[in-house]
Amino acid sequence: MSLALYRLGRFAFRHKWWFVATWLAALVALGALVGAVQPKFASSFELPGTDSDRAMTILREEFPAANEQQTEASTSILVAADDGLTNHTQQIDALVVDARQLPQVVDPQTVANPVTVAQARPELASTVLGDNGTVGLIQVRQDIPADELTAEDKEAFESLLADHRGSGLEVEGTGSLMQVMEVGGAAELLGFAVAFIVMIVAFGALIAAFIPILTAIVGVGISILLLTLSAAVIDIQSSATAIITMLGIAVSIDYALFIVSRYRSELNRGDGRELAVGRAVGTAGSAVVFAGLTVMIAVAALSVVGIPFVTQMGLAAAVAILIAVLGAITLIPALLGVFGRFAFTPRVPGIRHGDESDDQPSNGLRTARFITRYPWPTAIAGLVLLAVAAIPMSNLQLGLDTTTDSEYNATQLLKRGFGEGINGPLLVTVSDADGGDIAPAAGAVVDEIATLDNVANPAQIMWIGNGSGPVPAHDGATAALITVTPEQSPSGEATHDLMEQIRAIDASAPAGAEIHVGGQTAIMSDISATLSSSLIPFLVLVVGLAFIILMIVFRSILVPLVATVGFLFSVCATFGAAVFVFQEGHFGLIEHPAALNSFIPIFLVGVVFGLAMDYQVFLVTRMREEYVHGRSPKDSVIIGYQHGARVVTSAAVVMISVFIAFMLAPDTFARMMGFSLAAAIFFDAFIIRMIVVPAVITILGEWAWKLPSWLDRILPNVDVEGTAIRELTESDDKAKSVTTANGGSR
Known part of the structure; x- marks a missing residue:
């Protein structure tokens, strides 16, 4: 594989304008198609084979009017006053008049002052007045599908509530108008900005820092446009775009970072630019391909859960990863060809430029020497730290709640006046x-x-x-x-x-x-139960397939085993941190502590396992490369760590920055997911991959790279170390030497 990628990298470098034009043409063409077709994302939740799915099927077939009412916008306005609502009749009447002016209100006369309704129809008093007349309920139904409400509708409704709030009267809302998803973008922009800064620090040059960002923009754009276009022929949930954006940005930048870093390392050896690109794509590109394959398996395996929109998210994410890999091994070498000798300019003063030689002092070298000198204490300390972080996991609670933070006050009034279940x-x-x-x-x-x-x-x-x-x-x-x-x-x-x-x-x-x-409550409960029952089979499938891939890459049994066990430690620590912050409410990162969303565990396992194996591949393949080429086990760890530590650190910081930026999102689920993914990358990249794994490989010594002969014959040899490339280039160098010695003829 390395030799094929080596040739592909050189080919893309030579035909740089053709490759760049092809990628940009694909982006423009897909954008034009989406604009012409204007596909719409699906809004219905389906859970085939469950009891709630059978109930909803009967509802659609036998009670079409009631089913249609389920899809229409329905919003509750809560009013409350400690001195009694009868003392605020005029204020509530004014609220009712304005509420009736909302777009397409069904039967405006049903939008009424709860005090008036209770007086006119005492039999309905308990449904509109509660807590001894201090809490009232006003229902507003609109002849608009709930999924067609816009952010402007929500903003107008919130303004209406604010206009009538005050003078002792609380006015809050919950339901369709309050659940409209706000337009995002801030998280993505912040993620790109932080990534660009990290790239500058990693490369010490502006153009080189810009190349991974450009690749990510093109790759994520194509992925989202493909997903949007597919909504024209199959049912796709709009929520799938979130995981594509989150993952696509992170892995595109990471993969580009690895290729460009290796390209710089090969340039420092004195090779020409085309040869350096070929070597970079053949070696680091091989690691990118297998790392990407591992992530693709992890997210695509979400289809075993059996929930259609979870399957869609997983497959959409797998496509985004595939595009990121293709961009890394074709678009990156083409862009390096376009920028040529200007790729690492202008240089930023005060930042180290280029890879260090094997014996030049650096933080990576110092850390590697410390780890290999004290492997047992280092490994134990790292695992104990993760075990301590995992302690709050013993209190883990999972649930699905569709209400947003902006509805919290309204739900508290509902609970006080009518009971929590009235909206479910x-x-x-x-x-x-x-x-x-x-x-x-x-x-x-x-x-x-x-x-x-x-x-x-x-x-x-x-x-x-x-x-x-x-x-x-x-x-x-x-x-x-x-x-x-x-x-x-x-x-x-x-x-x-x-x-x-x-x-x-x-x-x-x-x-x-x-x-x-x-009903929504039953559907959410069935989804939660399905997610819980699918977690173990999903974990077994993902770990099993990834273990085989890692054996092929590392030609070892113990190294993949160490990688997998380390992942379990980092995931448990992540669950502990998430419980500590979101469920127990520490650090004030969430205003209203609540059980973790039931989607978090399975998404976390799928996504983070794939990303963790990314860092395992990128860091440890360089160690194996040095070992295969004659270094001692200990020296191979030191040299591999020294060359890989800076780039893996930069990649992890990019990932963490992209994920943590999603904590700016307005909904709690995005914040939970962003924090959990960021915490998992921190624990796994900085503690497991960069401390525990090199320490354990040092302890194992020669045994780390042992593989039974019968298994060695079965597994394909993909040559991630680039042995074929080295042999090819060495033979080319010898041929050139012979030609020069013979005066230009052999």
């Missing part, structure tokens, strides 16, 4: 597969639900059918819909238990009846 009803369907009369079964189910704990207003539970006549349409009904409001939080354990209890009623229902529970 369970939609229970009762159906007869034979098309018989569902009334007996529906009545029995209603009676049974009324006896369960955690049910709000059990006496008011009723069922509606799909029969003839006006609602409740019981006549001739073959399917029933029952709305059950929990008393506790939609994401709480008590509500999950209630859902399972309702599903268990099936055993006591009349023969032929089927009971399913759907």
